Amino acid sequence: MFHADSVRANVTLPSLGKYLRDPILRLVHRPRENVAAAEVSQQMRVRTAGIEASIDDLSGGNQQKVVLGRWLQTGAQVFLLxxxxxxxxxxxKKEIYELIDDLARGGKGIVFASTELDEYSLVCDRVLVxxxxxxxxxxxGDDVTEANIMTLAAGGAIAA
Incomplete structure (x- = not known):
């Protein structure tokens, strides 16, 4: 995250080349950038006063959604979360889970890691321990449980 920058800058900076009106002078076509940032904010359901609001003024969940939107804006096909x-x-959390599910259903690859074991059954189809x-x-599938993850991590075997 680019702290103290706007939602717009956080969403579009990695793909800023798409919004240049003069590639030599590196002048940004601000209206096109604004439209893209607003679309991503809406798609990611970011609650903000507007795209010029500081990222630091958003809740942690909305900051996370802006970060997801940033990489979606680049055309990324695989997300490392x-x-x-x-x-x-x-x-x-619920909204972020739904966004992850939307990305996966849209054909994006998701590699997910968490310290909260209960999240794996909510987010993952397949877990490598x-x-x-x-x-x-x-x-x-149904074998993705906290108990099974802990059993495997501790060196145990899962009964078939």
């Missing part, structure tokens, strides 16, 4: 719901309230730097197990 490391604790995307850390330090956000329950309502924002690592211990000592290697994959020690794979869980799918």
């Amino acid at each position: 490391n604790c995307p719901t850390a330090a956000v309230d329950v309502g924002a 690592f211990a000592a730097g290697r994959v020690v197990g794979e869980l799918r």
